[in-house]
Amino acid sequence: MLRNLLLxxxxxxxxxxxxxxxxxxxxxNLKLEELKHEYALKDIPSVDHTKLPALHKDFKTPxxxxxxxxxxxxxxxxEVMASSHWNWERVSYVExxxxxxxxxxxxxxxxxxxxxxxxxxxxKCHIGxxxxxxxxxxxNARNVDCMVCHDNSEEYLKGSAMAGYPDRTVNLEAVAxxxxxxxxxxxxxxxxxxxxxxxxxxxxxxxxxxxxxxxxDVHMAANGMNMECVACHSAxxxxxxxxLYSVSTENSNRSTCEQCHSSSPHLSNMLNRxxxxxxxxxxxxxxxxxxxxxxMAWNWSDAGKLKDGEPYEIDDSLGNHSYLSIKGSFVxxxxxxxxxxxxxxxxxxxxxxxxIQSIPVKMNTLxxxxxxxxxxxxxxxxxxxxxxxxxxxxxxxxxxxHGENDGDSAFWQDFKWVEAAEAGxxxxxxxxxxxxxxxxTEMYWPINHMVSPKEKSVSCAECHTRDNGRLANLSxxxxxxxxxxxxxxxxxxxTFLLTLAAVFGHAIIRMLYNVIKDKFEKQVINYDEDEPDxx
Amino acid sequence: xxKVYIYKGFERFWHWTQASLIIFLAVTGFEVHGTLxxxxxxxAAEFHxxxxxxxIALITFSIFWHLTTGExxxxxxxxxxxxxxIIYYISGIFKGDPHPTEKTGxxxxxxxxxxxxxxxxxxLVPITIxxxxxxxxxxxxxxxxxxxxxxxxxxxxxxxHTLGAFLLMIFLVVHVYMTTTGKTPTSNIxxxxxxxxxxxxxxxxxxxxxxxxxxx
Numbered sequence: 001m002l003r004n005l006l007l008x009x010x011x012x013x014x015x016x017x018x019x020x021x022x023x024x025x026x027x028x029n030l031k032l033e034e035l036k037h038e039y040a041l042k043d044i045p046s047v048d049h050t051k052l053p054a055l056h057k058d059f060k061t062p063x064x065x066x067x068x069x070x071x072x073x074x075x076x077x078x079e080v081m082a083s084s085h086w087n088w089e090r091v092s093y094v095e096x097x098x099x100x101x102x103x104x105x106x107x108x109x110x111x112x113x114x115x116x117x118x119x120x121x122x123x124k125c126h127i128g129x130x131x132x133x134x135x136x137x138x139x140n141a142r143n144v145d146c147m148v149c150h151d152n153s154e155e156y157l158k159g160s161a162m163a164g165y166p167d168r169t170v171n172l173e174a175v176a177x178x179x180x181x182x183x184x185x186x187x188x189x190x191x192x193x194x195x196x197x198x199x200x201x202x203x204x205x206x207x208x209x210x211x212x213x214x215x216x217d218v219h220m221a222a223n224g225m226n227m228e229c230v231a232c233h234s235a236x237x238x239x240x241x242x243x244l245y246s247v248s249t250e251n252s253n254r255s256t257c258e259q260c261h262s263s264s265p266h267l268s269n270m271l272n273r274x275x276x277x278x279x280x281x282x283x284x285x286x287x288x289x290x291x292x293x294x295x296m297a298w299n300w301s302d303a304g305k306l307k308d309g310e311p312y313e314i315d316d317s318l319g320n321h322s323y324l325s326i327k328g329s330f331v332x333x334x335x336x337x338x339x340x341x342x343x344x345x346x347x348x349x350x351x352x353x354x355x356i357q358s359i360p361v362k363m364n365t366l367x368x369x370x371x372x373x374x375x376x377x378x379x380x381x382x383x384x385x386x387x388x389x390x391x392x393x394x395x396x397x398x399x400x401x402h403g404e405n406d407g408d409s410a411f412w413q414d415f416k417w418v419e420a421a422e423a424g425x426x427x428x429x430x431x432x433x434x435x436x437x438x439x440x441t442e443m444y445w446p447i448n449h450m451v452s453p454k455e456k457s458v459s460c461a462e463c464h465t466r467d468n469g470r471l472a473n474l475s476x477x478x479x480x481x482x483x484x485x486x487x488x489x490x491x492x493x494x495t496f497l498l499t500l501a502a503v504f505g506h507a508i509i510r511m512l513y514n515v516i517k518d519k520f521e522k523q524v525i526n527y528d529e530d531e532p533d534x535x
Numbered sequence: 536x537x538k539v540y541i542y543k544g545f546e547r548f549w550h551w552t553q554a555s556l557i558i559f560l561a562v563t564g565f566e567v568h569g570t571l572x573x574x575x576x577x578x579a580a581e582f583h584x585x586x587x588x589x590x591i592a593l594i595t596f597s598i599f600w601h602l603t604t605g606e607x608x609x610x611x612x613x614x615x616x617x618x619x620x621i622i623y624y625i626s627g628i629f630k631g632d633p634h635p636t637e638k639t640g641x642x643x644x645x646x647x648x649x650x651x652x653x654x655x656x657x658x659l660v661p662i663t664i665x666x667x668x669x670x671x672x673x674x675x676x677x678x679x680x681x682x683x684x685x686x687x688x689x690x691x692x693x694x695x696h697t698l699g700a701f702l703l704m705i706f707l708v709v710h711v712y713m714t715t716t717g718k719t720p721t722s723n724i725x726x727x728x729x730x731x732x733x734x735x736x737x738x739x740x741x742x743x744x745x746x747x748x749x750x751x
Contacts, residue, residue, distance in 0.1 A: 004729045011548060012555040015589070019559065022585045270581070273674040461576040466569045478690035481569050481576055485694050492701030499705045503712040506624075513629040 027267055035260055039225050043181060050177040059172035062129055062165060063142040068176060070141065077141040079238035084247075085127045085149075087138060088115070092250045094348050095367060100249075105134075107247050107349045110298060110363050110385045110441040111195035112327075114352060114398045117427035121402035123164035125190040132163045134427060146179065149186050153178035158189070161402060184210055184220065187229040195295065196327070201246075203294035203336065203381040204285070204449040216290045217450050232260070245446055246364055251345025251374070257281070279376040282340065283458040284451045288381060293320050293332035298385035301438035303328035304415040311415070326401075326412045328385075338379030338447050340471055342368035353430055356394050360384065360440035370477040377474065381445040388417060390425075392433030396441075400424040541640050542730045546606075549597045550727055556590045557703060564700055587667055594660070609644055610653045617646040628716060638734055655706060663699030666692050 049055055054068045070077055084090045089103030104122070108114045115122040116134060123131035128143045130136065137143065145164060147156045156175045159167040166172070192198055192207045199206035214221040219232070233242040233255050242255030257265075257280040264272040265280075274283075288294070304325060306312070311325030320332040349364045368375035388397045400423035403410020411420035417436055425432040463471045464481030471479060542550070563586065565571045566579035574582060601607040619635035624647070627635070636645040644652060669692045717723035718733065726732035 001725070001729055008547070008551050008728050011551055015552050015555050016559065018589065019582055019586050270584075276674050459577065460580070464567075464576045464580075478688065478693055480567050480580070480689075480693065483690065483693075484568060485690070485697065488694060488697055488701070492697065496701060496704055496708070499708050503708055507712065507715070509629055513631070517631065 055176045065176045069146045094249045106352045116398045117400040117424040118402040120163045121161040124158045126164045149182045150179040151175045152180040199292045199294045204288040204447045208291035245347045279378040293334040296333045297331035300328045300387040342375040343378045344368040344375040360442045363443035379447040383443045386438040389439040391435040397421045398424040398428045538731045539734045541732045620647045666695035
C-alpha cells in the first residue's frame with residue numbers, strides 16, 4: 001500500500017517535473033551575434049577628400065561646392081534629383097485617390113501646416129539652395145545640396161529662413177573636404193527637428209540619439225552598436241530605403257526590422273508566430289520620447305494672443321514651450337506609451353485642397369484592419385490638434401506663416417488669420433471664402449525607433465490581460481487572456497459552482513443519515529447495556 | 536469477500552498521470568483564460584502547451600491499451616439497471632442500501648459510469664483536445680519560413696476549448712466526490728492506488744492475473 005502510494009506520488013511529481021524540464025529558457029541566439037559582428041565592422045572610406053585638389057578652393061557660394069562634387073561624381077546629381085528628398089513629391093497609387101503625386105509640396109500636417117507660401121523657411125530641410133517660393137527650379141543641378149547629408153565635420157548648418165542656403169558662418173572649404181557617408185547628425189539635422197524643435201514630430205527620433213545608451217535605443221546607442229541611420233536606411237542610387245507615412249503612401253521600399261533580423265528572429269516559436277499579426281515594434285518599443293518630450297497636441301486656435309502688442313511664450317517645467325503667440329498652445333509628453341493600430345503599409349494623406357470628410361480631420365490615414373492578411377498591429381504616436389479651415393469651402397487652409405517684414409500678411413509677423421489665409425491660399429492656387437474657423441485634426445506617426453533592450457520589451461501579460469491591456473482599444477479579433485465568451489463563462493462558472501454545491505449537499509445529507517443511524521445504533525447498544533441493570 | 540486485483544499497472548499509471556495533467560492543464564489553462572494568476576501569462580501559456588503534448592501522448596498510449604486489451608468493452612453503454620443506479624444515488628445511498636450493481640474485474644463500471652465515462656472519452660476529451668490542437672496550430676510557418684495564419688477564427692476555437700474545460704472541471708468535481716461512495720469513503724481511491732479492491736463476489740477464476748488475487 002505504502003509502496004504503491006509512493007509510486008503514485010512519484011508519477012505525479014515526475015509528470016510535473018517533466019513539464020518544467022521540457023520548458024527551456026532562452027538559449028544563445030547565434031543570429032543576433034552574427035548581426036552584431038557584421039555591424040561592428042565600420043566602413044572605411046576609400047577616398048580622403050582632403051587630398052583632392054578640386055576641394056582646395058575658397059568657395060564663394062555653396063553652388064560652387066556642388067559643381068566641385070559633380071566634377072568627379074559626374075552622374076550622381078541625377079540620382080539625387082530623382083529622389084523625394086529633392087523633389088518633395090512622389091508619384092504613387094493611393095487607394096481611393098488613384099495615381100497621385102504627393103509630398104511636402106502638397107501634403108498638409110497638423111504641426112506647421114504646410115510648405116506653400118512658407119518655402120523660404122521650410123526649405124531649411126530641402127536638399128537644395130534657393131527655394132524662395134513655389135517656383136523653385138527642380139532641374140538645376142547646381143542647386144543640389146550635397147553637404148547637408150554628406151558633411152562629416154558637423155560644421156555645416158542650413159540658415160534659418162534662408163531658402164535652404166547654408167548659414168553664413170559655415171566654412172565651405174572645410175565642409176567640402178570632410179564629406180563622407182551620412183551620419184546620424186546629418187539625417188538628424190532635419191529628421192530630429194521637424195515641426196520647429198527637437199523631437200516635436202516623431203517622438204522616436206531626436207537629438208538624444210546622437211549620444212544615448214542602450215535603454216533609449218539598442219541600435220544607435222553610443223555604448224551599444226552605435227549604428228548610423230544609413231545602416232538600415234541604406235540607399236541604392238540615392239534612393240533611401242524607408243518611408244515616413246506622413247508623406248508616403250505605398251507599401252514598397254520600406255526599411256524593416258526583418259531585413260536584418262528575418263521574420264523568425266526569436267528562439268521561441270511562439271514569439272515568431274506573433275510576427276504574422278504583430279509588428280516587431282509593437283513589443284520592442286514599449287515607450288517613446290524616452291529622453292526629451294515630444295509634442296502630443298498643438299492647438300492653432302490659441303495662437304495670436306499678444307501681451308502689450310507683442311508676441312510671447314510660456315514654458316513648462318521641462319523648458320518646453322507650452323504656449324507661443326505665433327503657433328498656439330501645446331501639450332508635451334515624455335516616456336509615452338504608444339497607441340496601437342492595424343496597418344498594412346499603405347496610407348493616404350490630406351492633400352492641399354481636399355474637402356474635409358470627417359472630423360477630426362485625419363491628416364494621414366493609415367490603412368489596415370484585423371481581417372486584412374497584410375495588416376499588423378503597429379505602435380503609433382497620434383498627434384492631435386486644431387487648425388484653420390475654410391468654413392465655406394470646407395477645406396483646410398494653408399496660411400502664410402513665415403514673412404520677412406511686418407505687413408506682408410504673414411501670420412508670424414502680423415497675427416491676422418484672414419490676411420495669412422488669403423495670402424497662403426492665393427499662393428497655393430486655391431480660393432479663400434473669407435470665413436475661417438478651427439477644426440480638430442489628428443495625425444498618425446508610426447513608431448519605429450527607440451527599440452528597447454529585449455529585457456525591457458513589452459511582456460506577454462501587457463496585452464494578454466482582461467483589463468486595460470495595451471491592445472484594449474483594438475477589437476474584432478480574439479486575444480487569449482483578454483477576450484472570452486461572456487455567456488460561456490457565465491454558464492461555465494455557475495454550473496461549476498452549482499455542481500460543487502450539489503456535491504456538498506449530497507455529502508452532508510449522507511453524513512446526517514449516518515449520524516442518525518449511529519445514534520439509533522448507540523441507543524440500541526445502550527438499551528442492550530441497560531437491559532441487565534433493569535433485570 | 537475477496538481482495539481482487541482490479542486496476543492494472545498501466546491503468547493506474549494512465550489514470551493518475553492523466554489526472555495530474557488535466558488538473559495542471561486546468562490551472563494553466565484558466566490562467567491563460569484570465570481566471571487565475573499563478574505562473575504569469577507567459578509561463579502559463581508555455582506550460583500549458585508542453586503539458587498538452589504530454590497529455591496527447593498519454594492518451595494515444597491509452598487508446599492503444601484499451602484496444603489491445605479489450606478494456607474498451609468496459610465502456611459499452613447499457614440501460615440495464617441504469618435507472619436503479621440513479622435512484623440509488625438519489626435516495627438509496629442515504630439509507631445504506633446496497634449498490635444495485637456489482638463491481639467485478641470484468642465489469643468495473645456501473646451503468647451510469649459507463650455512459651458518463653463513454654461521454655468523457657468520445658465527446659468531452661475529443662472536443663477539448665481537437666480544439667486544443669487547432670489552438671496550438673493556429674499559426675504555422677510556410678516553406679519560406681513566413682508565418683501563415685489559418686482562416687478559422689480563434690474565438691470559435693477558444694469557445695469549444697473553454698467549453699470542454701468547464702465540462703471537464705464539472706466532471707472532476709463529481710468524479711472525485713463519487714469515489715467516496717464506495718464501500719468506505721476511501722476504498723475506491725485506495726483501489727485506484729493499489730490496484731486491489733475488496734469485492735463481494737468471488738471472481739477468482741475470471742479475474743485477470745489470477746495469481747495476484749488474495750483472499751481476505
